[in-house]
Amino acid sequence: MGGQLWRVDELMRSLTVKRIRTRVDRAELLRVRRGVYADQPCDEDDELRALMLCLPEEAMLTMQSAAHRYGFGVLREDLVHIQLPATVPRPRLPGLVVHHSVLPAQAVDVRGLPCVPAARCAVDLARTARRLDALPVLDAAIRSGAVGLDELLAEVSAHQGLRGVRQARELVPLADGRPECRQESQLRLILIDGRLPAPEPQLWVHDRDGIPRYRLDLGYRKRRIGIEYDGASHLERDQLRRDRERMNWLDVNGWRMRYFTDRDLYRRPAHIVATIRAALS
Structure with a gap:
């Protein structure tokens, strides 16, 4: 974290406007945003802290x-999202997205910034993101250690009647902290939505001595089918x-592997389902 931040009204308790301008000209004070100054160059956290002061x-x-900030930011977003109670007027600042909430929340300090609780954050995203992106958020939330499945289940029950709650209710019980990337979660969801058995994430394959040899993105252990x-x-x-x-070793040891790319994932999910259905049958 960088240095000290001040609002201009705080500075004016001990400095005149002229003195503030002089310090800015001498680079003793740096203008972070309108009405907020710092004593040294700011990092991303400081810029967010400056925004919160406004x-x-x-x-x-x-x-x-x-x-x-919690460690499960798998969805890219360049804007800053804040939550306010429904009764508080919406501030209008560039790059800011305001979400009015009817559900009360106690702010959690995360590296010096107030955040909604991790479970609230994950369920709000699970309600509002497209389905294929929502499960990766829930998986990543558990993997990060910021929240557990029980907390997600309790949180989603509080969102009754809110937009997208049906999607969140369907996906929260599927959440699993084992997938290591967004695409692994998406592959798993495509197969589940295709009415196939849920594959096991991060499945370890052992050699004949019982020593772990390779780890697969997804798989069906009893059928010896791996998915990457x-x-x-x-x-x-x-x-x-x-x-x-790796492929040669798995083949020799009786594993049937199926491989998919971004084209399969985002343009032809039905092909993924048909391929794995055929392998299972």
Whole structure:
């Protein structure tokens, strides 16, 4: 975290307007945003702290902005999302998205910034994000350690009647902290929505001596079917060599592997379901 931040009214308790301008000219004070100054260059956290000084005291970070700070920011967002009680007027500042909430929440201090509780943040995103992105948020929330499944189940019950709560109610029981990336969660959801058995995330394959040898993104252990998402990193030469060695070992040891890419995930999910259904049958 950077240095000290002051609102201009706080500075004027001991400095005149002229003196403030002089310090700014000498770079002894830095203008972070209108009405807020710092004593040294600011990092991202300081810029958010400066923004919060311009907002009503009830404001707290929510949605993607809070998720990022809790460690489950799998959805990209360049704007700052804040939550306010429904009775507080909406501030109008560039780059700010205001969410009025009818549900009360106690702010949690996360690295010096007020955030909605982690469970509230995760369930709000699960209600409002598109379905294919909502489960990755819930999986990542559990994986980060910020929240547990019991907390998510309790939180979603408080959202009765709110927009998107049906989606959140369906997805929260599926949340699992084992997937290591957004695409693994999305693959799992596509298969579940395709009415196939839920695959096991991060499935370890052992050799004949019982020693863990390889870990698969997803799989069906009893059927010896493995499912992998191939991202851009798999195109690197060294990774390709490791992949080929791994594929050969799995094949020799009776595993039938199925591989999918971003094209399958986002353009032809029905192909994924049909491929795995055929493998299972």
